[in-house]
Amino acid sequence: MRRRPRRPRRLPPLGSPFELLLLACSFALAAYAGARLFADDWTAVALWLVGAALVHDLVLLPLYAAADRVLARGLDAAGRREWTMYVRVPAALSGLLLLVWFPLIGGTVDRRYRSATGLAADGFLTRWLLITAVLFGGSALLLWLRVRRARKLRPPAVH
């Protein structure tokens, strides 16, 4: 990180002058735009901006990491560590689609969506469930093929 670790000891540790200059320019631009961003309702905007980082780093990430740990440990305990990806991939993809499209899938914007666009709002949940089913089904099929192939390669006596 620090490009120049050697500097006179008496000075407080300032760090690289290049970095300082660069960050000062960055903060100046951010402050110029930030003054306008925060002009209307600064507490709510600050809450959203800082909250977005906090919710991601301290809630979303620990949640999906914990879920993943439970999965990996469970399969590990069952002696099936190599199956992990066959569960992780469809679960993560389905979760990702839900994360991105949750207002439409969850139906929280149904009324506005229907009246503004003239489109039916009730298909999103169904389609998301179908995609999820296809993802897990496809993954299960791949795993089944893999297990079958492995069985064919090994004589049953060894098993």
Next chain:
Amino acid sequence: MRDDDPRPADDDPRHADGDPRPVPGPEEAVPGPEEKEAAPAPRLPTSPGFWRSPVRGTWFTSVLGLVLLVGITVLFVTGLVSYAAYNPDLSPVNDQTPDKGLLGFYLFAWPTNPYWLYRFTQGLHVTLGVVLIPVLLAKLWSVVPRLFALPPARSLAHALERLSLLLLVGGGLFEFTTGVLNVQLDYVFPGSFYPLHFYGAWVFFAAFLAHAALKFPAAMRAVRRRREEPDALESPRPDALESSRPDALESPRPAPSTVSRRGALGFVGGASLLLLLTTAGQSIGGALRRTALLAPHGWADPGGGPNGFQINKTASYAGIDATETQEEAWRLVVVGRDGRTVRLSRSDLLQRPLHSSALPIACVEGWSTADQWWRGVRLRDLAALVGYDGDSPDAFVESLQRHGAFRHAALRANQVADPRSLLALYVNGEALSADHGYPARVIVPAAPGVLNTKWVARITFGDL
């Protein structure tokens, strides 16, 4: 994606055999020197050993970072382009951010060529934004141990850099979140979308530029090094022993591997591909709209027939009263040079020379329609009616709509002068439906959808 298992690696009886990537024993030097055989598992995220996924590493983070460097730059530029497409400097009614100051330094007169320009740039902006979400999440995941790294600051520059990271991460997530919510009409953010997303983009981009400048050289080095030794992809850097600076992002006590780094990267790419395939159709239209399974304007068109294409705001949503648009009631008021005023009924308009143009509707929300066949009176012919013959001026268009940010819109002279710019009365061979702006609507090549005013009541020509 993550194996942050706090158990000591030695608990695992399996890692000695069968594991493609055995956890190194105490005599191997990959774990830090503090890692002793009987050391208890680190319980706190501030300890590097707490983070155990073997996927983390400088190469993995660098590849994702370089993808984001290109992707977010494209997002920023297409975002600025979209802002320019509104012609905000033409009239206050087009400008949702009047106090932009220097941030509008680059504005230019939005062209009408190619006619699909906004459809392309805004489709790219929204689709790419959605597609980059997995990359952004994976990138943040890959560096999360650094959030908890101690000491909090080693120098003033380091302290400022970490503060800047708050703007980077908070600003980035703010931009992606407001964008994703806005296209789903979920207006829960604090204020109007335009100023939040526009000023937020500048705050984010300021931090992004500094971050890119600080990290780009190291990211390039990491990617180049792996290219030179591709086998190093699947295992900890073989030179970790000799290197004076070990890979700071690599776990000192990695858990047993469940996926290679290359596999993890493929997983992220696959997630992006899934989002691309289920979103892009709403910006391509035609038969491919069906493939946009979860995008707000994907899957189906509203109704069938000539008027069966995507609607931004229906007549009932906009509060249009059917009695106002009836043949007897509705008159188009055209005002021009020296206050010259003409009132035209729909049948008066139909008496005038009618022209056709094939143009799409392209929304700021990223969706668009294929070209529709519009038929109506040229805007420049209407200008000629009120004293602007041969020198088309700007136009100020007012709708019957009583609320909504874009019930008024300003068009620049080049947009009025374009022979394809119409006050449309028909679409695809049939009268406009109420939802598409009956009795008359504006359609201008390459203009953002909201500037194509529906239910037009009044057009004032003259320099704005």
